[in-house]
Amino acid sequence: MVEILSSVMDGLLIGLVYGLAAIGLTLIFGVMDVVNLAHGAIIALGMFFLYLFFGAGLHPYLALLPVAVLGFIFGVIVYQIAVRKIISGPPLMSLLATFAVSMIIIGVGTALWSTSPYNINFKVTTYNFFGYTVTSARLVSAVAAVLVTFGLYYFLYRTVLGKAVRAVANNREAAELMGIPSQQILAITFGIGTMLAMLSGALIATLFPFTILSGGVYELKSFVASVLGGLGNPTGALFGGIILGLIEGSVAPFIQVSWTNVIEFVIFVGILLFFPTGLFGGRK
Amino acid sequence: MKKKWMFLVLVAIFGMAFAQTVKIGLTVSKTGKFNVESVNQLNGIKLWQKWVNDQGGIAAGGKHYKVELKFYDDESKAQRVQQLYSRLISQDKVDFLISPYSSGLTAKAAIISEQYGKIMVATGAASDSIFKLGYENVFQVYTPASRYLTSTVDMIKAADPSLKKIAVVYEDSKFAKAVATAARDYAKKLGLDVAIFEGYPPSTTDFGPLINKIKASGAGALIGGGHYSDGATFARQLYEQKAPLKMIALLVAPASDEFAQLGDAALGVAAPSQWEPLVKYTQSCGPSPQQFTEMYEKAYGKEPAYRAAGGFAAGLILQKAIMDAGSVDAAKVRAALDNLDITIFFGKIKFSTDPASHGLQLGHEMVQIQWQKKDGKLVKEIVWPLAAKTAKLIYPIH
Numbered sequence: 001m002v003e004i005l006s007s008v009m010d011g012l013l014i015g016l017v018y019g020l021a022a023i024g025l026t027l028i029f030g031v032m033d034v035v036n037l038a039h040g041a042i043i044a045l046g047m048f049f050l051y052l053f054f055g056a057g058l059h060p061y062l063a064l065l066p067v068a069v070l071g072f073i074f075g076v077i078v079y080q081i082a083v084r085k086i087i088s089g090p091p092l093m094s095l096l097a098t099f100a101v102s103m104i105i106i107g108v109g110t111a112l113w114s115t116s117p118y119n120i121n122f123k124v125t126t127y128n129f130f131g132y133t134v135t136s137a138r139l140v141s142a143v144a145a146v147l148v149t150f151g152l153y154y155f156l157y158r159t160v161l162g163k164a165v166r167a168v169a170n171n172r173e174a175a176e177l178m179g180i181p182s183q184q185i186l187a188i189t190f191g192i193g194t195m196l197a198m199l200s201g202a203l204i205a206t207l208f209p210f211t212i213l214s215g216g217v218y219e220l221k222s223f224v225a226s227v228l229g230g231l232g233n234p235t236g237a238l239f240g241g242i243i244l245g246l247i248e249g250s251v252a253p254f255i256q257v258s259w260t261n262v263i264e265f266v267i268f269v270g271i272l273l274f275f276p277t278g279l280f281g282g283r284k
Numbered sequence: 285m286k287k288k289w290m291f292l293v294l295v296a297i298f299g300m301a302f303a304q305t306v307k308i309g310l311t312v313s314k315t316g317k318f319n320v321e322s323v324n325q326l327n328g329i330k331l332w333q334k335w336v337n338d339q340g341g342i343a344a345g346g347k348h349y350k351v352e353l354k355f356y357d358d359e360s361k362a363q364r365v366q367q368l369y370s371r372l373i374s375q376d377k378v379d380f381l382i383s384p385y386s387s388g389l390t391a392k393a394a395i396i397s398e399q400y401g402k403i404m405v406a407t408g409a410a411s412d413s414i415f416k417l418g419y420e421n422v423f424q425v426y427t428p429a430s431r432y433l434t435s436t437v438d439m440i441k442a443a444d445p446s447l448k449k450i451a452v453v454y455e456d457s458k459f460a461k462a463v464a465t466a467a468r469d470y471a472k473k474l475g476l477d478v479a480i481f482e483g484y485p486p487s488t489t490d491f492g493p494l495i496n497k498i499k500a501s502g503a504g505a506l507i508g509g510g511h512y513s514d515g516a517t518f519a520r521q522l523y524e525q526k527a528p529l530k531m532i533a534l535l536v537a538p539a540s541d542e543f544a545q546l547g548d549a550a551l552g553v554a555a556p557s558q559w560e561p562l563v564k565y566t567q568s569c570g571p572s573p574q575q576f577t578e579m580y581e582k583a584y585g586k587e588p589a590y591r592a593a594g595g596f597a598a599g600l601i602l603q604k605a606i607m608d609a610g611s612v613d614a615a616k617v618r619a620a621l622d623n624l625d626i627t628i629f630f631g632k633i634k635f636s637t638d639p640a641s642h643g644l645q646l647g648h649e650m651v652q653i654q655w656q657k658k659d660g661k662l663v664k665e666i667v668w669p670l671a672a673k674t675a676k677l678i679y680p681i682h
Binding site: 002003006007010011014110114115116117119121124126128133134135137204207208209210211214217248249252253256257258260261 | 315316317319320456482483484485487488489490492493494496497499500512513516517520524525526545546547
């Protein structure tokens with residue numbers, strides 16, 4: 001029993017971090033219809049930014065702040081250079097552009113850090129509750145993911161800028177007629193999406209060793225979580241992430257772990273067939 | 285003037301006739317998941333090249349052959365290996381081959397070397413199955429997978445005869461699976477209960493679900509692992525989640541010096557190793573273990589890992605076979621390799637000549653290392669076999 005509960009708890013905690021990554025992806029899609037193929041590479045970049053700040057002597061949790069700021073700036077730059085011009089073009093254009101960004105990040109990253117594994121080696125405390133063992137790193141990363149999500153909601157629903165983002169997502173032309181500078185809003189949204197991806201990468205880096213290629217796995221999970229929750233719906237994406245984490249945790253006691261991916265994708269196809277707009281509805 | 289030219293041309297022709305070279309081709313995983321292991325191996329091969337060329341090359345049949353290496357980056361990818369070995373043979377016209385790192389990649393390279401009838405010394409590849417296909421040109425340096433963790437089981441059994449249950453958890457790769465299967469069968473033969481026998485995908489980073497399973501199974505010892513990245517991650521999480529294990533023995537990762545980066549999570553973790561700098565072998569040719577270690581430290585500024593030693597050994601074995609054959613003729617060198625029965629700094633080397641397992645390594649034996657603390661610093665100690673040990677095995681570790 002303890003074993004199953006531990007697995008479910010572990011799944012929930014890691015699922016929240018997956019969810020945060022998925023929100024970054026789904027936000028960009030929801031507001032500007034761009035499927036960001038650089039998402040995985042940006043997650044990996046977040047891991048390495050954290051590594052650099054950690055190497056400079058900053059505590060990993062303190063380093064999350066500069067990683068977030070860098071993430072936002074990086075996102076705005078990527079938007080201005082690679083996305084802005086083609087945002088009204090056919091979807092294939094933005095796919096190719098973000099894919100190119102992904103290749104550039106991975107190429108530069110491989111040159112700088114090679115593909116060897118890196119590790120954030122800091123003091124981790126272990127807690128034991130009735131036979132369930134959990135590390136402080138997992139708890140903190142889950143809590144951080146929840147806090148960032150709340151922050152995003154506050155921004156989207158309680159600030160003028162956030163309302164403008166939602167207005168642009170709803171109807172870009174109407175928003176422009178109301179005097180909202182949509183180009184700036186789109187740049188800010190891309191910056192926020194990138195920031196969320198980098199933060200989730202940084203949180204993952206406090207849990208597991210990573211390489212510049214590690215982002216791929218989490219990009220895939222982000223896609224699945226986004227679709228599970230309904231593309232373009234940030235709350236849905238968070239729950240999609242939690243569902244993924246729970247599946248990973250809760251099936252493990254019963255079957256070989258190699259089968260987890262198979263089960264995840266069978267459920268994924270099932271959702272596409274029976275709930276094409278996701279479990280929580282599409283963009284809102 | 286004309287005479288001077290004639291003279292120069294003659295000198296050039298004679299020069300070429302005397303400065304013979306033997307060209308050896310291979311691929312290296314400079315990028316991708318085998319990056320750490322493969323570059324270590326290449327360092328060993330390059331050191332051998334320098335060592336032998338400094339002595340004037342390989343002396344065979346009254347001639348001296350300078351060694352020339354030709355290598356490409358295979359990106360740890362099987363398709364690249366096949367293309368590049370074909371290229372090494374047909375375009376670069378190499379005389380002999382050394383394998384890439386890992387069993388999976390070597391299996392691909394072996395297909396090509398066999399098609400073209402080129403001799404390949406396989407190092408960094410411990411799979412048995414490559415040598416069950418009737419290949420005539422592939423020769424294994426490492427102790428094969430089937431004997432990789434069996435001595436670990438012996439060691440645990442000797443340390444704790446009352447232990448009943450063990451867990452075998454391995455990376456789903458050709459090499460790790462072969463090792464794990466052989467270890468499971470051997471453990472069962474010794475009367476141990478294998479409570480879990482399970483693989484994990486090579487890209488696994490979250491071992492939480494598996495560790496919960498291991499805890500629930502009540503296993504007292506864990507053996508398994510795969511390569512570097514997964515093994516290091518696994519060990520770190522076993523430590524963080526306080527898995528109540530008396531012994532942890534993982535493949536490959538703990539044998540690397542980088543493993544010390546894990547800090548306290550490394551403490552007590554054991555690994556089978558093909559070779560360690562402290563081993564005591566009395567070599568019949570080539571450098572002694574100590575000489576090799578000094579040479580390597582001088583060249584690269586760090587202690588050689590066993591993969592580096594395996595790289596040097598691959599070159600040395602080829603060199604010895606060419607010397608025995610007295611030429612670089614493929615058929616003669618092949619016969620010399622078949623007859624080889626030597627002890628070098630790396631250990632005993634003898635290949636199977638049975639057509640059903642031709643080229644399989646029969647002579648070489650594993651040593652067991654364990655990470656221990658000495659004067660507050662993490663060090664690798666040899667704990668098994670007892671005759672070769674540098675420290676007493678710590679058991680139980682928790």
